[in-house]
Every structure is written in structure tokens, then in C-alpha cells.
Amino acid sequence: MSATPGGGPTQTDGPAAGAAERLGMKPGMVVQELGWDSDSDDELRIAIEDAIDADMVDGDYGNVVDAVVLWFRDEDGDLVDSLVDALTDLVGGGAIWLLTPKVGRANAVDPTDIAEAAPIAGLSQTTTAAVSKDWAATRLIAPKTVS
Template sequence: MSDDRKADETVSATAGGADLHAGERLGFKPGMVVQELGWDDDVDDAVRVSIEDIIDADLVDGEYGNVVDAVVFWWRDGDGDLVDALVDSLTDLEAGGVVWLFTPKVGRDHEVDAADITEAAPVAGLSTTTTLPIGEDWAATKLVAPKNR
């Protein structure tokens, strides 16, 4: 594929809201097992498909019952207690795995204040590292367990 065509696809992938390279930008790799929590009608299906394309498998749900490499967690203001939810998201996560917390962007319905994430993460035993836009309406915050966990 030409460099011009790649650039055009990247621009169109993000300009229209569909993030066709989300799975790659989040660091997912083929063969990873990724658990999805908090799914609802409002999730960004293009982001989900991108992740599934990269890992070459379907996302698993909360009933999976085995170890997972990463967790994708869709979270909205009003979903409950974020600390409890984050602690629960660690149940199947392997050591060294990451939680990607997807929250509505600022100005969208049910947006989550960044301070809420910053306060909840350490109580749940996690550290925030990166936040980036993912899709048209969502932001992704990478949460990791401290190395000495």
C-alpha cells in the first residue's frame, strides 16, 4: 500500500469517528485474550472490531473464567462505584496485564471526570499512565498494576 493511501486511511479513520487502528494504538497483539466489561448499546463498535481484528479473536466477557492479557472496560458516570469496578476487573487479569478504561469524552453524555479516575485507580491498586482519544465519543485511560504488586 502506498504511503499516501495509508495517510488517507489514517485521516479518514479518525476524522469520521471510526478508529480503525484502535487495537493497534492500544498495544494489542495477535493471540492476546482481551476481556470486555461494561458493554452497552453506546459502545464504539469500530473500536471493538479493531481490537478483535488485531488479536484475531473475539473479546471475552466477564463470565470467561480464565486468565486474560488485558481488560477493556467501558465506564460511564452513573455506572456505580469505580473503585469496586476496577478491583473486580482485576479478577482474571494476569500479572503485568493492563486495564484500558474507556470513558465518554468531555462534553459527551455520562462523561467521567478525570479526577475520579485519578482518585479511584490507586485505591484499586492501579496507576494511570496514558489517556488518549479512542473513537469519536470515547477516551481510553491505561491503568497498570505497580510492578511490586
Template sequence: MSATVGGGSAQAGGAGPNGLAGPGARLGFKPAMVVQELGWDDDTDDDLRMAVEDALDADMVDGDYGNVVDAVLLWWRAEDGDLVDGLVDSLTDLVGGGVIWLLTPKVGRSGAIEAADITEAAQIAGLALTTTAAVSKDWGATRLVAPKTQG
């Protein structure tokens, strides 16, 4: 089986177990991690979702999971409301040291969010932007982490 994601293809078996050379692994997802998916809608990229679940070798959990998660995959569009609120809400179940991958429509697509707005919202939410990645034809990803505290 092969899945084309982000212009490349991940072949099960050919690129490592569960297609681990694909976008799910590029986002840092590994088997046994628990990843919470928030903001899913009809416009999300199913190929990307499958690639993430292939990298996890499991299904993602939803907002009703009720336990700690290693990472959050947050789909967000301009019309979804206040991004700061969305980011703060995504921290609810996130384990210390976990990451949020904010997925937003690419520039020029419906629902796109300006990079400066993402940076500002992250700072207000107490998060630091560490990297961005093009993960599919229509969606870009921004990696956000809570700054390490001194202690």
C-alpha cells in the same frame, strides 16, 4: 474494507495485517492476546470494538471467560456505579503485568467522568494511571496498570 475510528481510518491490507495501524494496535493489542471486554452496552463504540478485534485477529472474551486474560477493556460511565468497584472487579482475571484500558465518555458527553475521579479511583484500587488516549469520537481511554512489586 475500511473502518473509520477516532477520526482516522484503518484499511485492512493497506495499514498492515488486520489494520494494525488502527486504534486497537495503538492500545497495544496484538494477535494472540486475550482481551476481556467488560461494561459493554448499547452506547459503546462498535467501530472501536471492531478495530480492537481486528488487532487481536480474534473476538474479545466476556466476564464469564473464567481464565486469565492479557488485558481488560472496561467501558464505564458515571451512572455505572462505583468506579473503584469496577476497577477491582476488572482485576479478577487479569494476568500479572496485564493492563486495563478504562473507556469513558469524553468530557461534555453523557456519563463522562472527571479525570480527577478516575485518578482517585485508580489509586484506591491499587492501580497506576500511565497514559490517556482519544480513541473515538465519543470515548476516551485511560491505561491503568498494577504497580510493580519488589521481590
């Protein structure tokens, strides 16, 4: 970001930076990335890491995370299992951003499959966001735990 002559911020990082903002990514967050593959959107990944001012952590992190970015394709197996695995390190009340190929793209995930899998995994579906040319994001919330 740079400042305009009027003092307000000007977005200079392209559309992916706006997508990271729509995902609620903020500096200091610990974000775990699962399901990365060569077809994942690198611009979006970089924008998320820029937004949190750190690298995303992987599945071996072993500590609590504020959010999970889960890349999932129709060919990746059982969505419920992947969502349950994504909950392993997620802090209570944290969000899983399920990134799936957009409808009409190879390996797209039917939105009804997401709607059916989320409650089985103990998650609530809250919103969807357009995050890149080829990927859609669905926000899934884990229940808050009482300590």
C-alpha cells in the same frame, strides 16, 4: 491492511484500527471486555477484535487475560468497585483500558475521579488516548505479581 506499490503497509481499516494499535492490541492477546452497552463504540470493538485476531471474552471467561477493556460511564456506579472487578482475571502486569465518554458527553467521568479511584483499586494510571469520537481511554496498570 494492504501493501503499497513500494511494499510498505497502508492502513485501510479506518481510524478505529489506529486506535486499537494505540491501545497496544496485538494478535494472540486475550482481551476481556466488561461494561459493554448499546452506547459502546462498535467500530472500536471491531478494530480491537481485528487487532487481536479473535473475539474479546466476557466476564465469565474464568482464565487469565492479557488486557481488559472496561466501558464505564458516570451512571455505572462505583468506579473503584468496577476496577477491582476488572482485576479478577488480569495477568500481573496487564493493562486495563478504562473507556469513558469524553468530557462534555453524556455520562462523562471526571478525570479526577479516575485519578483518585486507580490507586485505591491498586492500579497506576499511565496514559490516556483518544480512541473514538465519543470515548477516551485511560491505561491503568496492575502491579506485577511475583510467583
